[in-house]
Amino acid sequence: MEKKDGPHAAKSKVVKEEALWTGKWLKVEQTTYLDPKGQIRTWETVKRTTRTASCGTDGVAIMAILKRTLHHDCLLLVKQFRPPMGCYTIELPAGLVDSGETVQAAALRELQEETGYHAEITGVSPVLCLDPGISNCTELLVSAVINGDDPENRRPQQELEFIEVLLVPVNELLQKLTEMSNKGMVVDARVHIYAMALVQATAKPNLLPLLKA
Numbered sequence: 757m758e759k760k761d762g763p764h765a766a767k768s769k770v771v772k773e774e775a776l777w778t779g780k781w782l783k784v785e786q787t788t789y790l791d792p793k794g795q796i797r798t799w800e801t802v803k804r805t806t807r808t809a810s811c812g813t814d815g816v817a818i819m820a821i822l823k824r825t826l827h828h829d830c831l832l833l834v835k836q837f838r839p840p841m842g843c844y845t846i847e848l849p850a851g852l853v854d855s856g857e858t859v860q861a862a863a864l865r866e867l868q869e870e871t872g873y874h875a876e877i878t879g880v881s882p883v884l885c886l887d888p889g890i891s892n893c894t895e896l897l898v899s900a901v902i903n904g905d906d907p908e909n910r911r912p913q914q915e916l917e918f919i920e921v922l923l924v925p926v927n928e929l930l931q932k933l934t935e936m937s938n939k940g941m942v943v944d945a946r947v948h949i950y951a952m953a954l955v956q957a958t959a960k961p962n963l964l965p966l967l968k969a
Contacts, residue, residue, distance in 0.1 A: 817850040824904030830923040863898040872912025875900035
């Protein structure tokens with residue numbers, strides 16, 4: 757028997773998509789769909805105009821760990837001004853996948869352009885949604901390791917001058933992110949969740965909250 761996600765899952769579907777506005781990078785559509793109760797509703801949806809059919813996703817984000825002898829492992833982050841936010845944000849290196857480009861090639865290219873570092877890819881996530889209440893935008897999260905002792909990574913030369921590269925020790929990640937937030941910067945949710953997960957994973961049992969019986 758085919759398993760359904762819920763009692764109304766079979767009724768929910770997109771009926772029609774109409775373009776309201778199209779720009780160079782984005783477009784806004786009115787999406788007509790059937791809700792879980794089978795009623796017709798509409799939704800305002802933002803989509804990228806750059807997604808390629810061969811890739812099936814909009815972009816990549818790179819979770820790169822810098823490893824150096826006699827140093828703590830560091831997570832590579834970037835600080836940049838984001839006009840929609842009106843402030844500086846703290847994010848993972850990321851970018852769009854070009855036409856005809858593989859996800860792995862895009863990740864290595866974006867990492868080098870934004871930070872100057874060369875890395876080895878260790879894993880690629882499934883397709884992940886970013887803000888499904890507004891957009892169909894998706895990305896793949898690429899895990900990578902940077903050999904900081906390699907000569908090509910000792911003095912990395914980034915290509916994008918408006919991006920500031922941050923090396924944050926993994927064992928101090930949540931603390932450092934909180935400090936940056938207190939200074940008016942906005943931290944990408946994925947980065948903050950990763951920092952919280954690290955704290956939860958390494959917390960001693962006696963420091964965890966007790967559950968009520």
